[in-house]
Amino acid sequence: MSEKELVQEAKTRETVKAEKKVKQKEEAKPQRWVRVRMLPIWLRILLVIVLLAASLAFGAMVGYGVIGDGNPADVFKKETWQHIIDIVVKK
Structure with a gap:
């Protein structure tokens, strides 16, 4: 070489x-990984609760309006629910 x-x-x-x-x-x-959350945990929980309530309302509208041949907006009336409770309890 x-x-x-x-x-x-x-x-x-x-x-x-x-x-x-x-x-x-x-x-x-x-190395420390710092995780920056786009949505805080409290906002995630609130978002899940809101989405559950919306899906419940939408499902009731579809069930009463499409399957039950009623008006979907009638789901939100108190008389409708009172009638359903009366049918279930058999008064």
Whole structure:
């Protein structure tokens, strides 16, 4: 090997060692993952409750209006529910 090749090889060894030291320092530091939530937990819970109420209302409208051949808006009237309760209780 020529003197030039030995110098180049020594330089590459030094750079490899330096890279290994940098990697070891990075691995030694504990990485903390900071999670930024787009929606806070309280807003998620509120959103689930609202979606459940909306699906319940929509399901009642479909069930009463389409399946039961009634007017879907009648689901929200007190008289309709009183009639349903009377049928179930058999008064």
